[in-house]
Each structure stands twice: as C-alpha cells, then as structure tokens.
Amino acid sequence: DAKTTQPPSMDCAEGRAANLPCNHSTISGNEYVYWYRQIHSQGPQYIIHGLKNNETNEMASLIITEDRKSSTLILPHATLRDTAVYYCIVRVAYNTDKLIFGTGTRLQVFP
Amino acid sequence: SAVISQKPSRDICQRGTSLTIQCQVDSQVTMMFWYRQQPGQSLTLIATANQGSEATYESGFVIDKFPISRPNLTFSTLTVSNMSPEDSSIYLCSVRYSTDTQYFGPGTRLTVL
Numbered sequence: 001d002a003k004t005t006q007p008p009s010m011d012c013a014e015g016r017a018a019n020l021p022c023n024h025s026t027i028s029g030n031e032y033v034y035w036y037r038q039i040h041s042q043g044p045q046y047i048i049h050g051l052k053n054n055e056t057n058e059m060a061s062l063i064i065t066e067d068r069k070s071s072t073l074i075l076p077h078a079t080l081r082d083t084a085v086y087y088c089i090v091r092v093a094y095n096t097d098k099l100i101f102g103t104g105t106r107l108q109v110f111p
Numbered sequence: 112s113a114v115i116s117q118k119p120s121r122d123i124c125q126r127g128t129s130l131t132i133q134c135q136v137d138s139q140v141t142m143m144f145w146y147r148q149q150p151g152q153s154l155t156l157i158a159t160a161n162q163g164s165e166a167t168y169e170s171g172f173v174i175d176k177f178p179i180s181r182p183n184l185t186f187s188t189l190t191v192s193n194m195s196p197e198d199s200s201i202y203l204c205s206v207r208y209s210t211d212t213q214y215f216g217p218g219t220r221l222t223v224l
Contacts, residue, residue, distance in 0.1 A: 043203050043215030044154065094211045101154040
C-alpha cells in the first residue's frame with residue numbers, strides 16, 4: 001500500500017506559487033519526506049527532502065506540519081517548464097530503504 | 112549531480128527475443144536500482160543491483176525474466192528476456208550515492224511487437 005496520498009492533478013498559472021500537498025499520516029519517526037518530479041519522457045528529478053524542519057533550496061520549499069502527517073511542496077514562481085508529475089515519497093534516509101513511487105500529482109502550469 | 116547514461120535509448124523488438132540495457136555512471140555509487148514505467152503509469156522498482164552478488168528482486172519480478180549484472184561500482188545491465196508486448200515500457204536505471212541522494216537515468220523506451 002502507498003504510504004502517501006496526493007491529488008491526481010493540479011493547475012497553476014505561470015508566475016504564481018504552486019502548492020502541492022501530500023498526506024503521509026502513517027509516517028514513522030525516522031522516515032524522511034522526499035519530493036521528485038518527472039517531466040514528460042525524462043527520468044525523475046530529485047527536488048528536496050526533509051525530516052521535520054522546513055527546507056528550502058534553489059528549486060522549491062518543503063513545509064512539513066508539526067505532527068509530520070502532511071507536507072506541502074512549494075514552487076514559488078511556477079514556469080511552464082515546471083509542468084510535470086510530482087511524487088511525494090517517504091523513506092528512511094541513509095540506509096537501504098527503497099524509493100517507492102506512488103501515483104503522484106500531475107501539475108499543469110498554464111500561461 | 113550524477114551523469115547517468117543508458118543504452119539503448121529506445122528499441123523496437125520482436126516478441127520472444129531478449130534485450131540487454133546498459134547503465135553507466137560517471138562515478139562510483141553505493142547502490143544501483145532498476146525501475147520499470149509502463150505506459151501512463153508510475154515507476155515500479157524491479158530490483159536492486161548489488162555489486163559482486165545477485166540482485167535483490169521485488170515481488171512480481173524474477174531473475175529468469177530480468178537478469179541483472181553489476182560487475183563494478185559504475186556499471187550495470189538489465190536484460191528483458193523472452194519479451195512479450197506486455198514488456199513494452201520505459202526501463203530506468205537509478206543510482207544512490209553515499210550522500211543518500213538518488214538520481215535517475217534518462218530511461219530506455221522499449222516497444223515489443
């Protein structure tokens with residue numbers, strides 16, 4: 001069974017912030033939240049990951065709720081190139097735990 | 112980030128034949144994985160390619176159908192054996208470094224007629 005739940009699709013206007021939610025209510029204390037995206041016909045691309053603190057890098061921000069049961073990936077200024085399927089994955093970091101993909105959210109950025 | 116190449120990038124094969132897909136990484140990696148992505152679907156993990164030992168397969172995947180080799184820390188192959196149209200998919204190599212960051216190759220698009 002999938003450990004995460006994501007909406008199947010979302011739209012976002014170019015230049016606006018895209019907020020992609022993810023529910024992971026059964027997350028364990030040592031599991032991290034990872035986000036990947038897959039642009040059409042390409043291999044998945046790592047975006048960001050976090051344990052319990054909010055994280056930010058050059059691509060996105062990750063907001064994890066205090067109880068860690070949900071998180072939001074934020075693309076602050078979406079562009080057409082951000083149109084992709086976004087996957088939220090939970091796994092234990094720094095060990096042999098595998099990266100298992102769910103169905104993801106298909107984000108469509110429109111002009 | 113890693114530079115991962117896969118060969119071939121795409122192929123069209125006849126049923127009953129086999130195809131070997133190569134994955135080459137530009138530096139030594141801790142773990143290598145093979146995934147399958149069927150048309151319109153998400154990625155499914157086939158196996159973990161272990162250096163110097165047999166691969167570890169996920170439920171639903173067997174060595175006879177998907178033999179894997181990993182002769183060193185930068186290279187692996189996946190063979191799709193006795194192919195049928197149901198094997199038409201994108202096959203992706205993925206690598207994980209000691210920093211725990213995992214990257215994916217560009218994929219091999221396989222069509223079986």
